[in-house]
Amino acid sequence: MPSVDIKIPPLGESISSGVLANWHVKDGDVVKKDQPLFELETDKITSEGLAEAAGRISLKVAAGTEVKIGQVVASIDTSVAADSAGKPAPAAPSEAPKAAAAPATREAAKSDAVSPAVRRLAAESGVDPATVTGTGKGGRVTKGDMLVAASAPVVAAAVASAPASAVPATAPVVTPPPAGRRTRRKMTKLRQTIANRLVAAQHEAAMLTTFNEVDMSAVMELRKKYQDDFTKKHGVKLGFMSFFTKAVVHALREVPAVNAQIDGDEIVENHYYDISMAVSTDKGLVVPVVRGCDQLDMAGIEKAIADVAKRARDGKLSLPDFEGGCFTITNGGIFGSMLSTPIINAPQSAILGLHAINERPVAVNGQVVIRPMMYLALSYDHRIVDGKEAVTFLVKIKQAIEDPARLLISV
Numbered sequence: 001m002p003s004v005d006i007k008i009p010p011l012g013e014s015i016s017s018g019v020l021a022n023w024h025v026k027d028g029d030v031v032k033k034d035q036p037l038f039e040l041e042t043d044k045i046t047s048e049g050l051a052e053a054a055g056r057i058s059l060k061v062a063a064g065t066e067v068k069i070g071q072v073v074a075s076i077d078t079s080v081a082a083d084s085a086g087k088p089a090p091a092a093p094s095e096a097p098k099a100a101a102a103p104a105t106r107e108a109a110k111s112d113a114v115s116p117a118v119r120r121l122a123a124e125s126g127v128d129p130a131t132v133t134g135t136g137k138g139g140r141v142t143k144g145d146m147l148v149a150a151s152a153p154v155v156a157a158a159v160a161s162a163p164a165s166a167v168p169a170t171a172p173v174v175t176p177p178p179a180g181r182r183t184r185r186k187m188t189k190l191r192q193t194i195a196n197r198l199v200a201a202q203h204e205a206a207m208l209t210t211f212n213e214v215d216m217s218a219v220m221e222l223r224k225k226y227q228d229d230f231t232k233k234h235g236v237k238l239g240f241m242s243f244f245t246k247a248v249v250h251a252l253r254e255v256p257a258v259n260a261q262i263d264g265d266e267i268v269e270n271h272y273y274d275i276s277m278a279v280s281t282d283k284g285l286v287v288p289v290v291r292g293c294d295q296l297d298m299a300g301i302e303k304a305i306a307d308v309a310k311r312a313r314d315g316k317l318s319l320p321d322f323e324g325g326c327f328t329i330t331n332g333g334i335f336g337s338m339l340s341t342p343i344i345n346a347p348q349s350a351i352l353g354l355h356a357i358n359e360r361p362v363a364v365n366g367q368v369v370i371r372p373m374m375y376l377a378l379s380y381d382h383r384i385v386d387g388k389e390a391v392t393f394l395v396k397i398k399q400a401i402e403d404p405a406r407l408l409i410s411v
Contacts, residue, residue, distance in 0.1 A: 004053045006074040018042035027059040041189045046315045056080040201346045206382040209341040214398045216372040234299035242301040247400035249273045255393040261347045276325030279312040289325040339375050353377035
């Protein structure tokens, strides 16, 4: 019968494998051409696999399996009429002998599912895992369950060997911890990569953080004054990120050492302004790049940020969306963070952390006044950026935000 193989598509030269996280269809379903079939997680992006033809699908790989680029994960029988799309395959009649054998099969599966740690404790203690009530996923027996079960005979033996006067009237009862106290799940490829890169950044870079604070009054007044006209004309709201992005581009021009990175024994200076924007998603933190921020106006920056943020949360980003950034901005203020020390997005040399805006008393011209203040944090690689340059860079951002007219005349 005619069939089409569904393979893991190529996603970039640096990606050779991934995890087939979820199937969007069931084995035997009739699918339409270009219908999403599965979700693939790699160490860089999450993408969807689509049906290359219409027909009845046969799954060859279970969800959660690590797969290689080009591997066949399903096949589609194209002889099945596509007008029955979405209908599952007819269920096979149940057989009594198989049903009767189910308990034994489950017991065998339970025995096969024990971890090496559980098997080792079973050998040492003589406790059969099959007699232990499991509190792990799907009733699986964990190391903790075995330790609790193994302690029961010890308690009983101690009571039996003690003098009669020392034996309590009632022996202590050891009960396993209630189910549901803990759950385990495998880290996604993306989460593993995030973890590894954050640790590597701290090990490889001589990372320091310098702080400053900025009065947000001028920017907030501009937003209040022009928000309606800006939104009506451009179809997007005027946010804080466009101001900070423009301020970062201005500061990078004034302090070019921050717009550089180390490659082996060489210093690579960047003469472009592609800014990485940290975006929080359900699957973890991703950092897509907004290109040519020096060439974009405020509306262009706001639209570009909104676009990459939406595609990030929808899982629609591709590998090129993450490549080539020269500096990163992360905004913990949207979650209420008052102060933090952001970690460099390697191989970049610096990252700017924004925080929550809070009204605080400050001294202005000898008077105590209440102003909307934000703490700024600049983490930088001290191997390439000196303290003077880092502090100057952050002061340039502070000046541009407190007096946005500086961005127009480049001072």
